[in-house]
Amino acid sequence: MKPNQTVREILHPTSVAIVGASDSIEKWGGRLLAYMLRHRHNGPLYPINAKATELMGLPAYQSLKDCPGPVDLAILLVPRQHIRAAVEDCVAKKVGCALCITAGFAETGPQGRADEEELVAIARAGGVRLIGPNCMGLMNAHHNLCATTGVVMGTVAQLPKGGIGMASQSGALMGAMISRGVDIGAGFSSTVSVGNQADLDLNDFFEYLIDDPMTEVITLYIEGIKDPKRFTALLERAATAGKPVCVAKSGRSEAGARAAASHTASLAGAWPSFEATCRRWGVYLFETIYDLLQGALLLQRGKRPTSDSVAVFSGSGGGGALLVDGLEAHGLTLPLLSEATVQAVSPVLPATHRQLPFDFGMLNHMAPPDPEVEGGSIGIALDRAMADPAVGAGLLLLTTQPGQEHVVKAAISAANRSGKPLAFVQGAGNHGEVARRMMREAGHGYFDSTHDALKTLAALAHRTEPQPAVAPLPGCGVPQDLPNGFLTEPDARRLLEANGIPTTRWSFAADAEAAVRAARDIGGAVAIKAVSAAIVHKSDVGGVRLGVQGDDDVRAACKAIAEAASAAGVKALDGYLVTEMWRADAELILGIQNDPEFGPLVMVGAGGVLVELMKDVQLWPAPLSQDMALAMLGRLRSRALLTGFRGRPPADLNAIADVLVRLGSLAAASKGRVSELDINPLFVAGNRIVAADARATLV
Numbered sequence: 001m002k003p004n005q006t007v008r009e010i011l012h013p014t015s016v017a018i019v020g021a022s023d024s025i026e027k028w029g030g031r032l033l034a035y036m037l038r039h040r041h042n043g044p045l046y047p048i049n050a051k052a053t054e055l056m057g058l059p060a061y062q063s064l065k066d067c068p069g070p071v072d073l074a075i076l077l078v079p080r081q082h083i084r085a086a087v088e089d090c091v092a093k094k095v096g097c098a099l100c101i102t103a104g105f106a107e108t109g110p111q112g113r114a115d116e117e118e119l120v121a122i123a124r125a126g127g128v129r130l131i132g133p134n135c136m137g138l139m140n141a142h143h144n145l146c147a148t149t150g151v152v153m154g155t156v157a158q159l160p161k162g163g164i165g166m167a168s169q170s171g172a173l174m175g176a177m178i179s180r181g182v183d184i185g186a187g188f189s190s191t192v193s194v195g196n197q198a199d200l201d202l203n204d205f206f207e208y209l210i211d212d213p214m215t216e217v218i219t220l221y222i223e224g225i226k227d228p229k230r231f232t233a234l235l236e237r238a239a240t241a242g243k244p245v246c247v248a249k250s251g252r253s254e255a256g257a258r259a260a261a262s263h264t265a266s267l268a269g270a271w272p273s274f275e276a277t278c279r280r281w282g283v284y285l286f287e288t289i290y291d292l293l294q295g296a297l298l299l300q301r302g303k304r305p306t307s308d309s310v311a312v313f314s315g316s317g318g319g320g321a322l323l324v325d326g327l328e329a330h331g332l333t334l335p336l337l338s339e340a341t342v343q344a345v346s347p348v349l350p351a352t353h354r355q356l357p358f359d360f361g362m363l364n365h366m367a368p369p370d371p372e373v374e375g376g377s378i379g380i381a382l383d384r385a386m387a388d389p390a391v392g393a394g395l396l397l398l399t400t401q402p403g404q405e406h407v408v409k410a411a412i413s414a415a416n417r418s419g420k421p422l423a424f425v426q427g428a429g430n431h432g433e434v435a436r437r438m439m440r441e442a443g444h445g446y447f448d449s450t451h452d453a454l455k456t457l458a459a460l461a462h463r464t465e466p467q468p469a470v471a472p473l474p475g476c477g478v479p480q481d482l483p484n485g486f487l488t489e490p491d492a493r494r495l496l497e498a499n500g501i502p503t504t505r506w507s508f509a510a511d512a513e514a515a516v517r518a519a520r521d522i523g524g525a526v527a528i529k530a531v532s533a534a535i536v537h538k539s540d541v542g543g544v545r546l547g548v549q550g551d552d553d554v555r556a557a558c559k560a561i562a563e564a565a566s567a568a569g570v571k572a573l574d575g576y577l578v579t580e581m582w583r584a585d586a587e588l589i590l591g592i593q594n595d596p597e598f599g600p601l602v603m604v605g606a607g608g609v610l611v612e613l614m615k616d617v618q619l620w621p622a623p624l625s626q627d628m629a630l631a632m633l634g635r636l637r638s639r640a641l642l643t644g645f646r647g648r649p650p651a652d653l654n655a656i657a658d659v660l661v662r663l664g665s666l667a668a669a670s671k672g673r674v675s676e677l678d679i680n681p682l683f684v685a686g687n688r689i690v691a692a693d694a695r696a697t698l699v
Contacts, residue, residue: 001124001125001126001127002127003096003127003128003129004094004095004096004097004127004128004129005072005096005097005129007129007200007204007205007207007208008208008211008212009072009096010072010073010096010097010129010131010200011138011140011143011145011190011192011208012140012143012145013041013043013072013073013096013097013145014042014043014044014072015043015044015045015046015067015069015070015071015072015073016036016041016043016044016045016046016071016072016073016074016075016145016147017045017046017047017048017061017064017067017071017073017074017075017095018032018033018036018045018046018047018048018075018077019048019064019074019075019076019077019078019086019089020048020049020076020077020078020086021033021047021048021049021052021055021060021077022049022055023052023055023056025154028077028101028149029049029077030055030056031149031151031154032075032077032101032137032147032148032149033045033047033055033056033058034056034154035146035148035149035153035154036146036147037056037057037058038146038153038154039144039145039146039153039158039159040144041143041144041145041146042144043072044067044069045058046058046061046064046067046071047059047060047061048060048061048062048063048064048067049061049062050062050063063089064086064089064090064092064093064095065089065092065093067093070093070094071090071093071095071096072095072096072097073095073096073097073099073147074086074089074090074093074095074097074098074099075099075101075137075147076098076099076100076101076102076132076133077101077102077149078102079102080102080103080104080105083100083102083119083133084115084118084119084122086098087100087119087122087123087128087130088122090123090126090128091122091123091125091126091127091128092126094126094127094128095128096128096129097128097129097130097131097200098123098128098129098130098131099131099132099135099137099138099147100119100130100131100132100133100134100135100195101132101133101134101135101136101137101149102132102133102134103133103134104133104134105119105133105134105196105198106134106196106198107134107196116133116196116198117198119133119198120198120199123199124199129199129200130198130199130200131192131194131195131199131200132193132194132195132196132198133195133196133198134171134195134196135171135193135194135195135196136148136149136150136171136172136174136175136193136195137149137150137171137193138190138191138192138193139153139159139178139188139190139191140189140190141159141160141161141162141187141188141189141190142161142189142190142214144159146159148171148174148175148191148193149171150171150174150175150178150179151175152175152178152179152182153178156182159188160178160181160182160186160187160188161187161188161189162181162186162187162188162189162300162443163187163189163214163215163216163217163300164181164186164187164188164189164215164216164217164219164293164296164297164300165188165189165190165191165209165212165214165215165217165218165219166188166190166191166192166218166219166220166221167191167192167194167202167205167206167209167218167219167220167221168191168192168193168194168220168221169193169194169195169197169202169221169222169223169224170193170221170223171193171195173221173289174191174192174193174221176289176290177191177219177221177289177290177292177293178191180290180293181293181297183440184293184294184297184439184440184445184446185297185439185440185441185442185443185444185445186293186296186297186300186443186445187443189209189212189214189215189216190205190208190209190212190214190215192205197226201226201227202220202222202225202226202231203225203226203227203230203231203234206218206220206231206234206238207234207237209243210234210237210238210241210243215243216243216244216299216300217243217244217245217246217296217299217300218238218243218244218245218246219246219247219248219292219293219296220245220246220247220248221247221248221249221250221289221292222247222248222249222250223249223250223251224251225274225597228277228597228598232277232281232598235277235278235280235281235283236281236466238281239281239282239466244284244296244299245278245281245282245283245284246283246284246286246292246295246296246299247278247283247284247285247286247292248285248286248287248288248289248291248292249271249274249285251271252271270595270597272617272619273593273595273597273598273601273619274597274598275619276598276601276618276619276620276621277598277621279463279464279620280464280466280467280620280621281466281467282463282464282465282466282467283463284299284459284460284463285459285463286455286456286459287455287459288452288455290452291452291455291456291459294423294445294447294452294453294456295456295459295460297443297444297445298421298423298445298456298460299460301443301444302419303415303418303419303420303421303422304419304420304421304460305392305393305420305421305457305460305461306389306391306392306393306420307335307390307391307392307461308331308332308333308392308458308461308462309332309333309334309335309390309391309392309393310327310332310333310334310335310391310392310393310394310395310454310457310461311334311335311356311357311358311385311386311388311391311393311394311395312324312327312334312356312357312358312394312395312397313357313358313360313381313382313385313394313395313396313397313411314357314358314359314360314396314397314399315359315360315361315397315398315399315401315404315407316359316361316397316399316401317359317361319397319399319427319450320357320358320359320397321357322450323357323395323397323450323454324356324357326450326451326454327454329454330454330455330457330458331458331461331462332454332457332458332461334356334357335356335388335390335391335392336355336356336390337354337355337356337385337388337390337391338388338389338390341384341385341387341388342354342355344380344384345358345380345381345384345385347364347367347368347380348363348364348367348377348380348381349362349363349364349381350362350364356385358381358382358385360378360381360401360407361401363377363378363381364377365377367380370383373413373414374409374410374413375406375409375410375411375413375414376406376410378406378407378410378411379410379413379414382394382396382410382411382414382422383414383417383418386414386415386417386418386420386422387418391420392420392461393420393421393422393423393457393460393461394415394418394420394421394422394423395422395423395425395450395453395454395457396411396422396423396424396425397425397427397450398424398425398426398427398428398432398435399427399428400428400429400431400432404428404431404432404434404435405434405435405438407435408424408435408438408439409438411424412438412439412442412444415444421457421460423447423453423456423457424439424444424445424446424447424453425446425447425448425449425450425453426439426446426447426448427449427450464631467624467625467628470623470624470625471623472623472664472665472666472668472669473500473623473661473662473665475499475500476499476500476662476665476666476668476669477498477499477666477669477670478495478498478666478669478670478673478674478698479494479495479498482494482495482698483698484698484699485533485697485698486533486536486695486696486697487533487695487696487697487698488531488532488533488574489529489531489538489577489693489694489695490506490508490531490577491696492677492694492695492696493506493691493694495666495677495694495696496679496691496694499662499663499665499666500662501659501662501663501679501691502689502690502691503690503691503692503694504579504580504582504683504690504691504692505522505579505580506577506578506579506580507521507522507577507578507579508531508575508576508577508578509575509576509577509578510574510575511558511575511576512554512555512558512559512576513555514575514576515528515554515555515557515558515576515578516551516554516555518578519548519549519551519554519578520551522578522579522580524549524580524581525546525547525548525549525581526548526549526554526578526579526580526581527544527545527546527547527548527578527579527580527581528544528545528548528554528557528558528561528576528577528578529543529544529545529561529576529577529579529693530543530544530561530562530564530565530570530573530576530577531573531574531575531576531577532565532570532572532573532574533574534569534570535565535568535570536695541564541565541567541568541570542560542561542564542565542567542568543561543564543565544561545557545560545561546581547581554578558576561573561576579692582683582685582690582692583685584681584683584684584685584692585641585648585649585651585684585685585686586641586642586648586651586684587606587607587608587680587681587682587683587684588604588605588606588607588656588679588681588682588684589603589604589605589606589607589608589617589678589679589680589681589682590602590603590604590607590659590660590663590678590679590680590682590691591603591663591676591677591678591679591680592622592663592666592667592674592676592677592696593619593676594667594672594674594675594676598621599621599622599672600621600622600664600667600668600670600672600674601619601620601621601622601667602619602620602621602622602624602629602632602660602663602664602667603617603618603619604617604618604629604632604633604636604656604660605617605618605636605638606636606637606638606641607680607681607682608680608681616636616637616638618632618633618635618636620632620664622663622664622665622667622668623661623664623665623667623668624660624661624664625661626654626657626658626661629656629657629658629660629661629664630653630654630657632657632660633653633656633657633660642656642684649685649686650686651684651686651687651689652686652687652688652689655687655689656682656684656689659679659682659689659691663677663679672699673698673699674696674697674698675697675698675699676696676697677694677695677696677697678694678695678696679691679693679694680693680694681693
């Protein structure tokens, strides 16, 4: 049946019923009723309780069917065993949406999941949408709708209105973000706890927030995505609309993924694939919900970092020095101010302190004021530094200096004038309460620790601009004669070469004597490898010999490889691969991963023996452009190995990027046929780039 209401109508109800309402604030039904009376929306509120005729001054009704008017939103707070009957009542009343706060369904196991699926079937058959179960409700601050059991609602005089929209797979974290938002002066449009996502899921509310004119920045707490393709399409849509998306996701580690699944019965996707997809569309990624909120507040105020260089300001020389030490650990840098900026701050700072970090203890407060800058010497120092082209963002550490409120007033004024984010860290304990109130009322927010501030600025600075779609290179794809399944290395090399990716000189030899002839043709020392579809990791079974030179050595190497393969259970080899030896300056691993949720991705990282040790890998959705491939190389921790480290010749980065682009084109053109592909290692020697080993699986 067609749903009775759209998501927008669900978040803007006229009439609300609380099924399981109570007159005791010790119970969830009483607490929610009290919250909704405190924050009263403009419309009827119907408490439902079979044993009451009046609750907290409102007429109470025995069931939904007894309500005198239509019900847009029914909030279900009855025990689990009564939820089915409550949903059936929603269908009978033609309710628009049932918001099920009650837990005990899919998150508890197979029987709970079956019961949950039955609820959804009943609701959908009757046109009722379902939020939850196992959630904490929702808030629409601009509609004055407080349909949540979050305890913060009992402590605020009015709902915190603003431009930050939120959809969360954790109700408690939604409540924590609202509470923290109240502390720092952040305001919200709508916030939704999606719970088990039995019917309406996070994507539904993500789509609403993209279209919602009251939402300026979208924040998402994610444990698992039910429909990754739709999620990716929504990321693209948000990027096209120019609406920032901020994400914190649990399940990055194996243990975190298990915790996420047990918490809301959702399966967490692989973090690297998720991260790559988000970065493709310009998402801001944060480690915690608190960093997420602080970053969203800065973005909602229209502040965007222009680089990863952070100007440090402090009332303490030691505090500033510690902040500077922390920049590098977060991938940030301290900028060098231009000579023009140095001259501009010369009236307020001595010659020894005109480069960052600025120590406000050294300010000349007797300097002549600037009529265009509020805040005297402090305002001049902040304003001039933040305007310097080398500065991407600013960070101000407040300490227990006297007159802290004057510093904050000047800093708020400077932050308002700048298009770059200026983050405040309140490090003064209880001495800083006046300054906190000033920052809260100005809507600037503040951090309690320098570490959190640095993490947030790093997340803002390291975000990738959304990348337009690119077409695969012409001619890329899988040759028709290659078989499905795991490819032997000769076939994997043919796959690479068909797509314009160079390999070391090689020859396939069916037996030892053919290997002797191949080695003579190549000349010098060679590598000899076992060829068999039954061997995935040749080195692990003794199937590789390096630096082999001379006919007798080639025969001996082939014999040793055959014996090792036999010992590993391989009855017979297809033959031997004979390749030239190289002396590389650096080794990389490149490849294709066909993620079941997010599709094909291209990989690059530190290769050879460093793969497992360093885990220095970058992923990007296929296909990709040359610029994006170069950006992937630039984000590697081991990138110095490619740029002349310790006298090595710098690598031809464009040539490496070209291989990445060709892999991306192959992945896209194959339409999923390339299940996985690894080049390990890709030898790099100056401007010479070749694949020295490869393996692939076709489906």
